[in-house]
Amino acid sequence: MSPTRLTGTAHFDPELVRRYDRPGPRYTSYPTAPHFRTDFDEASYRRALLESNGSGRPLSLYVHIPFCEHLCFYCACTKVLTRHHEWGTDYVRRLEREMALVRRSLEDRPVVQLHFGGGTPTFLEAADLTRLMAAIRRHFTLLADDEGEYGIEIDPRTVEPEGLALLRSLGFNRLSLGVQDFDPEVQQAVHRIQPPELVATLLTRARSLGFRSLSLDLIYGLPRQTPESFARTLATAVALRPDRMALFNYAHLPELFPAQRRLSTAELPSPETKLEILSTSIAALEEAGYVHIGMDHFAHPTDDLVRAQATGTLHRNFQGYTTHGEADLVGFGMSAIGSVGNVYSQNRKDLEAWNAALDAGKLPVERGLRLDAEDKLRRHIITRLICDFRLDTEALARLSGIDFEEHFADCRPALETLRADGLIEWNGPILRVTDRGRFLVRHVCMVFDAYLVEKRARYSRVI
Ligand code: SF4
Known part of the structure; x- marks a missing residue:
């Protein structure tokens, strides 16, 4: 994939940012x-x-x-x-x-x-x-x-x-x-x-x-x-x-x-x-x-x-x-999260519980997730968007064997709204987050987040 060079200053449109000021994940992992x-x-x-x-x-x-x-x-x-x-x-x-x-x-x-x-x-x-x-x-x-x-x-x-x-x-x-x-x-x-x-x-x-x-x-x-x-x-x-x-x-x-x-x-x-x-x-x-x-x-x-x-x-x-x-x-350590291969694992978040597990000779695992193929696909998309501000959908299709348009057909209306608001450009196979959309990139990622139902109150606001 050819790199995206980011040279410009992010553009801010107060009205637009206000409209998108809704809670959303920070995507330090996907699934979160x-x-x-x-x-x-x-x-x-x-x-x-x-x-x-x-x-x-x-x-x-x-x-x-x-x-x-x-x-x-x-x-x-x-x-x-x-x-x-x-x-x-x-x-x-x-x-x-x-x-x-x-x-x-x-x-x-x-x-x-x-x-x-x-x-x-x-x-x-x-x-x-x-x-x-x-x-x-x-x-x-x-x-x-x-x-x-x-x-x-x-x-x-x-x-x-x-x-x-x-x-x-x-x-x-x-x-x-x-x-x-x-x-x-x-x-x-x-x-x-x-x-x-x-x-x-x-x-x-x-x-x-x-x-x-x-x-x-x-x-x-x-x-x-x-x-x-x-x-x-x-x-x-x-x-x-x-x-x-x-x-x-x-x-x-x-x-x-x-x-x-x-x-x-x-x-x-x-x-x-x-x-x-x-x-x-x-x-x-x-x-x-x-x-x-x-x-x-x-x-x-x-x-x-x-x-x-x-x-x-x-x-x-x-x-x-x-x-x-x-x-x-x-x-x-207590609450630490690991990411090994296609698995996330988080330790016990309570000190007593973390202590007790180790004292019993057990790994202090509290919860975790083994990613399936769909999780991996969406993790790849979200990672590239939040890091590169760009996604090559053709390269992704070659990598994963999916037809991007067909697979993400349900994302199309939300992507069209983002495009109409000037947050993304989508020419041919390249989906690009614009300078104007850079600050709101979490919203672009959210389109591809299959877990994001109505639990948004637990996430921080974008602004
Ligand atoms: S109280 Fe919280 S923010 Fe302050 S030093 Fe401790 S962990 Fe950091």
Whole structure:
């Protein structure tokens, strides 16, 4: 498939975006996690692991560390609030057990990617982090420092500059820093105070230690944000010269995420204000030399993500956009999701239940899904649309043996509406998301989502 080069700034049409401002999945997987089945169990996961052996696919490991000392009021993550750092010691002990149990069914393969997410991975004490990395190296084969992509999410409030030296010595070469917003008013409203100087000091130290990719996460749509205040946040972020930035949309779903009930709804920016913030932010980041990747990532032109987008090899997984779509993703820790071959598997989301399963010598599987041929076909379509903003229907037909027009005849009316609204172009075999439709690409994907019945309330709004 020839690549789509995305060079223009996304176009915004406020009236159109308002009309499409409906909840929809973020498509970090297809089918999405709410459709995983509870009759998928440990035996199902073991079978998937065994089947993946001999595939030649490398491994990508995700380790979820759920603990946080403080509650951010916008939080939608699976976490455990505690100041008892000794809980981390028990948790690491069980992670070791989980790795040993997984390795009984999974052959050794090179680990091209490792990611520690949370919660707050840096909640772990130095000794626990050291023990955990030693366990990973005992059970898996990590690559040389210049080959593997080994990242960890950092809460700047929890790491001293010297703590970074430990992370580097353990083998991490990428850092992702949760910033969200530098404005003191916004930080107060969301209960996350971290001065820009803290972030600047960490980045300077990280560079001197040779971390090769530094990424900042920002969120728009938080209480008390204005276009002016967020422009200042963005200017501060750009001045720090991170290699990547993610600009996430805050999804206010207080009925699903209790922490969000502590935010003042009256202080949330209106959809119009969010749109203005987004629009000016994208322009400012492109002006600063960043390339817009997928829906919400930005990277320097030399970054791997930019190359992957240009060559049609960009992928999306539970951590966002990635260059390692070919790898089997194996998740460890409470609530972690893996994607092995054509199977998704999610661990128990409750700490007690995750502990109990491992203490009983069982893999802590809660639910999962084995994709059938139709799921795989639609996953391919949704992945290419959300990564490349383009679908070659002829190539797809050759790959899958279907007649695209006939197979997706029921999608035609919705696609025609998207075309009439200028969100897609469809000339011959190529279906292309326009610059105008880029921000609404989730709606284009939703046309091909066979599971999307009327359960949309559980998904975040597109704006
Ligand atoms: S946003 Fe992150 S750091 Fe804050 S409470 Fe949630 S998981 Fe913890």
